[in-house]
Amino acid sequence: MKRRIILIAACLFTLSACGVKEKDVKPATSTKQTIEHNDSFKVESLKPGLKVNVASGLLTMSYSIKNGNTVPANISFPTAQQIEFTISSEDGTIVYQSSKDGAFSNIETNSDILANQTKTWEEQVNLSTRNLQYGKFKVQAELVANKINDEKVVSPSQALSDEFSYEKVKVSPTKQTDIQVTGENGLYHVKGTFVKIGHKAYYTVEDGHNNLIDETLLPIKSKDGSVANLDFDIKIPKSDLPKNGVVSLVIYEKDSDDQISNSVDTTLQDFQ
Secondary structure, three states: OHHHHHHHHHHHHHHHHOOOOOOOOOOOOOHHHHHHOOOOOOHHHEEEEEEEEEEOOEEEEEEEEEEOOOOOEEEEEOOOOOEEEEEEEOOOOEEEEHHHHOOOOOOOEEEEEOOOOEEEEEEEEEHHHOOOOOEEEEEEEEEOOOEEOOEEOOOOOOOEEEEEEEOOOOOOOOOOOEEEEEEEOOEEEEEEEEEOOOOEEEEEEEOOOOEEEEEEEOOOOEEEOOEEEEEEEEEOOHHHOOOOEEEEEEEEEEOOOOOEEEEEEEEEEEEO
16 A cells, blocks of 8 residues: 555655646736836937917817837826926016916825827916916926836927917807896896907996995806806895886906906896
């Protein structure tokens, strides 16, 4: 019996020696390990691009980087901000800067760009709310990274610039101010559209002699280009309503010099 056990053990040893063994399973290589073991990565193979578009007073700035390397690029940033967009007028005055006009946490962030792929960052600025003079402006976009693939950034920061013209919004004939009012006796619901020309919009309610509601910022439900969509309630105490007269809603815009323009009157109720 002992001899039989010894023979079985010997056979197993022989099979093992002849190559019968468990298949080795290698762990998947991480992105970081791939980068560390591949010296083909070059910062200069990161190709930046910048596109600027203005539509109905809304400026869209798109900054992109194409990774022309055969390995991924891991870009580290000291804060949540990753791109610094700066807008300046023809005389060099800065009218917008991401780091000053935006809010970013101080938490370090990272962004990956796979091999032969492109990543795009986009930021929008509503020019119509910044009281700008019409004219030409310059956009500069800059990557604010501090490390690329764990190496400190010592090369240029991939800064690019482009120009755009900010012109007076031309309202399409198909886009018209259209305001509907429902309700009575001090409780009214206003719905419709108001075509803006680019300034802040307000409303008042008056009866021809007195202001029943003083100047109030126009509540805009949403905006489609220059068309502001309206949907809000107006409440006036019954004691303030006239016994004889017309209660009107007046919507208008005001520029930085308090000049009123684009005024529209709508009757809320005619008391007789």
